[in-house]
Structure formats: C-alpha cells, structure tokens
Amino acid sequence: KAGVTQTPRYLIKTRGQQVTLSCSPISGHRSVSWYQQTPGQGLQFLFEYFSETQRNKGNFPGRFSGRQFSNSRSEMNVSTLELGDSALYLCASSLAGLESHEQYFGPGTRLTVT
Amino acid sequence: GQSLEQPSEVTAVEGAIVQINCTYQTSGFYGLSWYQQHDGGAPTFLSYNALDGLEETGRFSSFLSRSDSYGYLLLQELQMKDSASYFCAVRGGNTGGFKTIFGAGTRLFVKA
Numbered sequence: 001k002a003g004v005t006q007t008p009r010y011l012i013k014t015r016g017q018q019v020t021l022s023c024s025p026i027s028g029h030r031s032v033s034w035y036q037q038t039p040g041q042g043l044q045f046l047f048e049y050f051s052e053t054q055r056n057k058g059n060f061p062g063r064f065s066g067r068q069f070s071n072s073r074s075e076m077n078v079s080t081l082e083l084g085d086s087a088l089y090l091c092a093s094s095l096a097g098l099e100s101h102e103q104y105f106g107p108g109t110r111l112t113v114t
Numbered sequence: 115g116q117s118l119e120q121p122s123e124v125t126a127v128e129g130a131i132v133q134i135n136c137t138y139q140t141s142g143f144y145g146l147s148w149y150q151q152h153d154g155g156a157p158t159f160l161s162y163n164a165l166d167g168l169e170e171t172g173r174f175s176s177f178l179s180r181s182d183s184y185g186y187l188l189l190q191e192l193q194m195k196d197s198a199s200y201f202c203a204v205r206g207g208n209t210g211g212f213k214t215i216f217g218a219g220t221r222l223f224v225k226a
Contacts, residue, residue, distance in 0.1 A: 033214065042201060042218035043157070056213040090156065101145050101164070101205050103214065105156040 002027065004093050004106035012112045018079040021109045025072050025093030031055075032074040033103065034066060037088040046089075049074055078111075086113045116140040118217035120202055125223040126192055134187045134220045136202030144205040146178050146185045147214070152198045160187070160200075189222075197224045 005024045013019050025032050034046040045058035049068035066076040072093075078085055088110050092103035118138045126132040138146065145164035149157040163169055163178035163185060175188040189196055199219040207213055 035216070040218070043203075043216040045213050045215055048213055056207060058213070092157075101147050101162045101214070102159045103147075103157075105158070107156050 004091060004104050006089075006091050006106035006109050008109060009107060010110045010112075012114060013081050014114055015081055015083060017081050018077065019081060019111060020075055020077045021089055021091075021111075023074045023076075023091030023093075023106060025074070025091075026104055029093035029095055029104070030072050031094045032068055032072065033092045033094075034074070034076050035090045035092065036060075037090055037108070038086075043090065046076065081113045083113050086111060116204060116206055116213075116215040118202055118204055118215060120200075120217040120220045122218065123221045123223070125225065127225050128192055128194060130192050131188065131190050132192060132222065134189075134200050134202075134222070136185050136187075136217055138183050138185075138202070138204045138217075140183075140204045140206035140215070142207045142212075143180065144207075144212075146176070147203040147205065148174075148176055148187045149201045149203060149216075150198050151201065151219070157201060192224050194224050194226065197222055 007022045031050045033048040035043040037043050047057045048055045052068045063079045068074045088108045090108045092105045094103045120136045147162045148160040151157040161176040168177045173190045178185040201216045201219045203216045205214050
C-alpha cells in the first residue's frame with residue numbers, strides 16, 4: 001500500500017506570494033490533518049478534514065486555508081506569505097472514525113519564504 | 115484548551131533504559147499517542163493508550179494514567195538508532211470537532 005505523498009517536497013517563495021501544497025492520503029483513509037513544524041515548536045495543528053469537511057482548525061490566521069476533495073486528497077493554501085511561514089508542512093492521514101489515533105505522515109513540504 | 119508538556123532533551127547510554135514523561139490538559143480526551151521522528155524524516159507512530167495501564171511493543175512501552183493526565187514512553191535496551199525526537203500527542207475534542215495536539219518533542223541522545 002502506498003504511503004502518504006506530498007507535493008512539492010521543497011518550495012521557495014517570496015514574501016507576499018501565495019502557495020498551495022498537496023497531500024494524497026493512504027488509500028482508504030478519509031481523514032487528513034495538516035501540521036506546521038518549526039525548530040523548537042514541535043508540530044502545530046493547522047486543520048483536519050474528513051469527507052470534504054473541515055472537522056477542526058488550529059490557531060492560525062485566516063491566511064491559512066485548506067480543502068479536501070471527494071477522493072480524500074487535500075490541499076492547503078497560504079496567502080500573503082510572511083517570513084515566519086517558513087517551515088516544514090506535514091500532512092497525515094488516518095482511517096475514518098472520530099477516535100482514529102494512528103496517523104501516517106507524509107515526508108512533508110519544506111517551505112522557505114525569502 | 116489543549117496542551118502537553120514533555121522534557122526538551124534526554125541523554126542516555128546504549129543498552130540503558132530511558133523514560134520520557136508527558137503531562138497533558140485537554141477536553142474530551144480519547145487517548146495518548148507517541149511518535150518518533152528522526153532528523154529529516156517524518157513522524158512515525160509508536161504506540162497508543164486509551165485506557166490506564168502499560169502497553170508493550172517490543173523494546174518500547176507506553177503508560178497512561180487518565181486520572182493524573184500523565185503518560186510516559188519507556189525505551190529499553192537503547193540503541194544508537196533510537197536517537198531521535200519523541201512526541202506525545204493527545205487526541206481530544208467533542209462533537210464540535212476533534213484534533214490531535216502534539217507536544218513540543220523530546221530530543222533523545224543515545225551515547226555509546
């Protein structure tokens with residue numbers, strides 16, 4: 001079974017631009033979560049999607065948004081990029097179910113904002 | 115809100131046993147998970163506790179006390195390859211929404 005894939009793996013953008021990151025979950029997984037990881041901050045929860053619906057959202061500004069498609073693939077978008085948005089963005093998928101606890105992570109997208 | 119606390123760094127020698135503690139605050143608690151992340155890699159799932167007690171998976175064990183909002187990860191017979199960051203994570207929420215919140219991570223250094 002193929003793992004979680006994320007594209008692109010690396011991205012360099014300029015302040016003020018916007019970016020879209022993509023995540024394809026493991027086949028059969030209907031829940032997709034997004035996290036931002038920066039040194040010393042651990043993984044900060046961005047949002048979780050299930051069956052095309054945002055199930056919960058973390059404490060990030062409205063510049064961060066996402067969506068999920070009917071095939072469970074998900075995208076996240078960051079508009080008006082700031083230097084502080086430079087981070088590793090991780091996507092994780094899990095089986096359906098509100099108590100699904102085992103998440104499978106993709107390799108991440110390393111975003112650098114200059 | 116939800117929050118977790120775990121030590122930032124732990125150092126141990128090869129062959130030893132190390133315990134990484136995690137205390138948490140959350141509403142609608144479902145369970146406590148542990149993940150391992152090597153430098154440059156993605157987090158990988160290690161274990162999960164929904165009920166009080168000890169869960170053992172090979173050299174790794176995880177413990178949960180729901181009444182104390184506390185858990186730990188125990189690594190036995192440490193190997194150099196165990197040098198990594200370890201994250202505890204809480205699954206919580208209510209009918210309004212669910213999320214998994216991660217701690218800041220514990221960096222484990224295994225010395226020869």
